[in-house]
Amino acid sequence: MxxxxxxxxxxxxxxxxxxxxxxxxxxxxxxxxxxxxxxxxxxxxxxxxxxxxxxxxxxxxxxxxxxxxxxxxxxxxxxxxxxxxxxxxxxxxxxxxxxxxxxxxxxxxxxxxxxxxxxxxxxxxxxxxxxxxxxxxxxxxxxxxxxxxxxxxxxxxxxxxxxxxxxxxxxxxxxxxxxxxxxxxxxxxxxxxxxxxxxxxxxxxxxxxxxxEAARRRGRYKKLRVRPSYDFPELGVAVAGVWDGARVDALRLAVGGVDPHPRRFDDLTDALVGGTLGDDRVRALGEEVARRVRPVHNTFLQADYRRRMVAVYVRRALAEARAPGAG
Ligand SMILES: Cc1cc2nc3c(=O)[nH]c(=O)nc-3n(C[C@H](O)[C@H](O)[C@H](O)COP(=O)(O)OP(=O)(O)OC[C@H]3O[C@@H](n4cnc5c(N)ncnc54)[C@H](O)[C@@H]3O)c2cc1C
Ligand code: SF4
Structure with a gap:
């Protein structure tokens, strides 16, 4: 070439x-x-x-x-x-x-x-x-x-x-x-x-x-890719928030690698602010984001697999971002 x-x-x-x-x-x-x-x-x-x-x-x-x-x-x-x-x-x-x-x-x-x-x-x-x-x-x-x-x-x-x-x-x-x-x-x-x-x-x-305000947010970016040393994202999930114990004071979630543009899901995350973020809510959040994204089979991993991994990566990103001492 x-x-x-x-x-x-x-x-x-x-x-x-x-x-x-x-x-x-x-x-x-x-x-x-x-x-x-x-x-x-x-x-x-x-x-x-x-x-x-x-x-x-x-x-x-x-x-x-x-x-x-x-x-x-x-x-x-x-x-x-x-x-x-x-x-x-x-x-x-x-x-x-x-x-x-x-x-x-x-x-x-x-x-x-x-x-x-x-x-x-x-x-x-x-x-x-x-x-x-x-x-x-x-x-x-x-x-x-x-x-x-x-x-x-x-x-x-x-x-x-x-x-x-x-x-x-x-x-x-x-x-x-x-x-x-x-x-x-x-x-x-x-x-x-x-x-x-x-x-x-x-x-x-x-x-x-x-x-x-960005400097107050604790967050994580979790990336799914085929070769961890090299590849583009097949899915990328970013979360950043302000937590007071179990209570959420601010939360943003954005996803790339599955649609033609990166997307944020403010209606879902705003609804969680002020409440506690238990396992059920985290699972429901991940499943709703997975339902909304529209991957197609145009990259190495199958679209259905990338979609199913959205909920998993949302859970992992939030768990790590909220872990004591995170960030
Ligand atoms: C082997 C390989 C692996 C890669 N893996 C990843 C990866 O895992 N994740 C990832 O995100 N990227 C990856 N990339 C893509 C790329 O290397 C990076 O995204 C890099 O940050 C692009 O920056 P650049 O300065 O080289 O952009 P360029 O190649 O110079 O430009 C990219 C595009 O942006 C436009 N552009 C650049 N700057 C401006 C500006 N200031 N205003 C308007 N237009 C502008 C250019 O016209 C062009 O269309 C990979 C690339 C390679 C070769
Ligand atoms: S084949 Fe791929 S790059 Fe070409 S138009 Fe379809 S989605 Fe776009």
Whole structure:
């Protein structure tokens, strides 16, 4: 597999990046660490002739206790024990992404916008050509759910559920200026595996903001994957809450790896706040989340197995998050 030629642009500020994106509309991708984008380019998946590298934009770099720049490397977060100690659910998720080598280049912004996955899509050009291309790249039909309208590829980033459980916000910049919104709103709940985010054309992620309340939350991220040293999530469950003994004072639960976008279940968790969280309630919560998610058979593990594991992972995540001394 080879990388086709492209023109590389290296803006030095957010404003310059947005201007360049406007000029190259529809003909470029942003390049962060390249650990997702460039392997996809090598497989000839939705190539663009221009790449806008974000490496030289100082505002996108670094992290502070309440802010993570989009170009912050996962390895830099991993090396900061004080930062991760504030956010145990995020610590779990960061450490579970890929391998140390990928985390050395992979960024937080890239992780939030990682391409959705499907075993008919993440294949070489020749593999796809032999079967017949699909709706998400070069073709007109879906092979998972045969029809021509919608893609069921799975959202497979690890950080989004953890950041959603912390009520993080995402700051973006685009032709219409800056905006800041809950991180869950970055994903299009009405979209699909192709139209998966709510970013306007040319809009880029600048930073993630963590509210003061997030540091009070004890949480866990539990990830189901085939090879623990390496693989994308087949399911990822993030919980974060504030507990007073058995009583729940705040609770968020977000799930990735089973739908085309990560999802939170506030109606279920809000109903538990103020009460005690016994085994029956935890079991009912897990079973209801499992009932609502919609995995399809487009990754290695069977959809039914992934669904059944949702309830198990909700139970495990909550048990660990609430254990004495957790986090
Ligand atoms: C072997 C292997 C295993 C992996 N396993 C996992 C895993 O277990 N879990 C997981 O979550 N990921 C996994 N990944 C995917 C990927 O490496 C990580 O998600 C990584 O964090 C992506 O970051 P990046 O900076 O390399 O993104 P890039 O590849 O540079 O970009 C990814 C996408 O985001 C867009 N983008 C990047 N930054 C911005 C921005 N600031 N604003 C707007 N758009 C932007 C790019 O245009 C591109 O579409 C794996 C990758 C490999 C190669
Ligand atoms: S879900 Fe269907 S359209 Fe989407 S990548 Fe898979 S085969 Fe292609």
């Amino acid at each position: 080879h990388l086709d030629p492209f023109e590389l642009h290296r803006p030095a500020s957010v404003d310059e990046t947005v201007r360049l994106a406007h000029d190259l509309a529809g003909r470029f991708d942003y390049l962060a660490g390249g650990t997702d984008l460039l392997p996809n380019y090598k497989m000839h998946l939705n190539l663009r002739p221009h790449l806008i590298a974000l490496e030289d934009v100082p505002e996108l770099r670094g992290h502070a206790p309440d802010r993570i720049g989009a170009m912050c490397r996962l390895a830099d977060l991993e090396a900061d024990a004080t930062f991760l100690g504030r956010y145990p659910v995020l610590a779990d998720a960061v450490r579970e992404v890929a391998t140390p080598l990928v985390r050395a280049s992979g960024t937080v912004g890239g992780n939030l916008l990682v391409e959705t996955r499907c075993f008919f899509f993440n294949q070489s050009y020749f593999w796809r050509a032999s079967l017949g291309f699909c709706l998400k790249a070069d073709g007109t039909e879906c092979h998972v759910v045969p029809q021509k309208e919608k893609c069921y590829a799975t959202f497979s980033g690890d950080l989004a559920p953890a950041l959603m459980a912390l009520d993080a916000e995402v700051e973006t910049a685009g032709p219409e200026g800056r905006r800041r919104r809950p991180i869950g709103e970055l994903y299009d709940a009405k979209g699909d595996g192709i139209r998966r985010v709510t970013l306007a054309p040319g809009e880029l992620v600048v930073a993630i903001h963590l509210p003061a």
